[in-house]
Amino acid sequence: MPKRNINEKQMEEICDRIANGESLTRICDSSDHLPGWRTVLRHVQEDEDAYKQYRIARSLQCEVMRDQILDLVKAQLPTDPKLAMAEVQRRRLEA
Numbered sequence: 001m002p003k004r005n006i007n008e009k010q011m012e013e014i015c016d017r018i019a020n021g022e023s024l025t026r027i028c029d030s031s032d033h034l035p036g037w038r039t040v041l042r043h044v045q046e047d048e049d050a051y052k053q054y055r056i057a058r059s060l061q062c063e064v065m066r067d068q069i070l071d072l073v074k075a076q077l078p079t080d081p082k083l084a085m086a087e088v089q090r091r092r093l094e095a
Contacts, residue, residue, distance in 0.1 A: 006043045015056070018061050025037045
């Protein structure tokens with residue numbers, strides 16, 4: 001069962017991982033030492049400092065994801081038309 005309280009160290013880990021491009025749900029669902037994502041969202045609504053930290057992390061996440069998208073767009077497609085189409089579909093699903 002997920003923990004209900006969030007300490008500073010946990011919030012820092014969550015925000016670092018968000019800033020590196022991970023989703024909040026994946027971070028929380030894959031860890032037994034972090035609270036559930038709903039608890040995190042409640043916490044950032046109730047704590048101004050946590051909210052600021054979370055918004056900065058989300059802002060940085062956008063930058064990381066933008067770079068990843070640009071890398072994908074510029075990556076060369078396979079020369080085989082079927083493989084190229086499959087790669088385009090894969091890229092659409094990842095975005």
